[in-house]
Amino acid sequence: MSDSRPHVVIIGAGFAGIAAAQRLANENVRITIIDRQNFHLFQPLLYQVSTSVLATDEIAYPIRSFFRNNDNVELFMAKATGFDPARNIVETNHGDVHYDYLVIASGATTNFFGMANVEKYSYGMKTLQEALHIRNHTLHMFERANKMEDSAEERRKMLTFICVGGGPTGVEEAGALCELIDIQRHEFHNLDFNEVQVILIEATDKVLPMMPEELRNYTVKTLEKKGVKVMLNTQVADCDADGLILKDGTRIPSKTVIWAAGVRAHIIASRLGTECDRGGRVVVNKDLRVPGFDNIFAIGDCACFVPGEGQRPLPTIAPVATQGAQVAGDNIMKLIRGEKTLDVFHYHDKGSMATIGRCEAVCNVGPFKTGFMAWCAWMFIHILRLEGFYTNITVLLKWGWNLFTGVRLGRLITNIDLSDAARREQNEPEKVAIEKAEAANKAAEEAALAAKKAQEAAIAAAAAAAELNKK
């Protein structure tokens, strides 16, 4: 049965995409949300998954569940790969989708600023999978260090956790890692916790740049009190499997580098071929449309909106995404009604907040600026923002339980390789190491022999050629 209602296609079910779909769900339109995954992710709490506080299903929510009462909203689980705007088509890995109005809300990914080794050896924190990798790896490092009795150097490397980036993600991750370490302290009876270190590295002279100076200073002091070594004005040059190399040549030995130093828009946003900023964000008009396209909007982290002449673009944060979604939705309805004048996006900054581990937060909004009450305010706001009543309850219980008992039951390593080879490596590490060294030696010997043979063959061939020439 053909549907004559205007078809709005939204790429991305993050804060922007979900808010846009919710704004339009009760209108006489048909909505298709295209997302490569079937859940909406509450990114601000990713660090709590990576540090074993929360489980994955407490910060992710099925996209379809948002719209169970809206039969005009459909999810198409696919990856958008390109556009054919002349035919109003979004191309995906599962076929084309036709739209009347398009909202690009594909968000952002980690920006490694072109440093291939940093990308290879550090951990990003933009997806649920990455948060799980960090959790698994961090916990695994404690288990390995616990048995690394004969090399203090190796052990310290395993017990040094570096967060790069002094924005909310880096600060919150560093604070939460300290809490995790405090819990491990009670259960790893053989480890010397003086060897455990959390380092926060920031290229500029400040953490939490959106906060006033007093709150920034408070944040640094609180982190340091918790045991974090804060290194400001420190630039990263390279990274390898054994640590981080700074611009001044210093090496910080570590097996764990968490990269929270920048974001760049997902590549799909730039595929319309219009102007993008340095972070790959599509530069949009005041009404949030992509220049040159009457029926295409870009919102959230993938859009670059400059509020006024000479001003900085709006930051990549959730309120910008959700407020932009309202305006894009309103403007789509105006276009459908045939109105010529669209709304201009005015962002209302309601302030920001960040936690610095358990019982500590900074808020530049509301009456409580720092400390326990600021942390309670942070908890309250985040509980309200999480999707689903069940989640609200379980998260509240977990945070309460964690507050009073200091226990984190989520410390599970879930990516253990159970193959025979891996099991042997776990059970007989010395034997396996010797076998590996022997195998490497044998391979090197064989390679040397092959090289020698090749050299002999080349010499023989040269001699034969010379003989032929003589004749």
Ligand SMILES: Cc1cc2nc3c(=O)[nH]c(=O)nc-3n(C[C@H](O)[C@H](O)[C@H](O)COP(=O)(O)OP(=O)(O)OC[C@H]3O[C@@H](n4cnc5c(N)ncnc54)[C@H](O)[C@@H]3O)c2cc1C
């Ligand atoms: C660790 C962390 C902590 C943060 N903390 C805060 C905070 O405390 N406060 C705050 O305000 N903001 C915070 N942010 C930023 C905030 O989460 C983002 O600004 C917000 O998620 C942006 O929403 P969005 O809808 O634009 O993008 P996203 O939420 O990133 O959603 C984009 C969606 O698009 C989908 N997608 C991407 N590419 C494709 C494709 N090609 N095809 C199909 N689907 C695609 C993705 O799967 C995703 O579902 C934090 C971010 C991170 C990573």
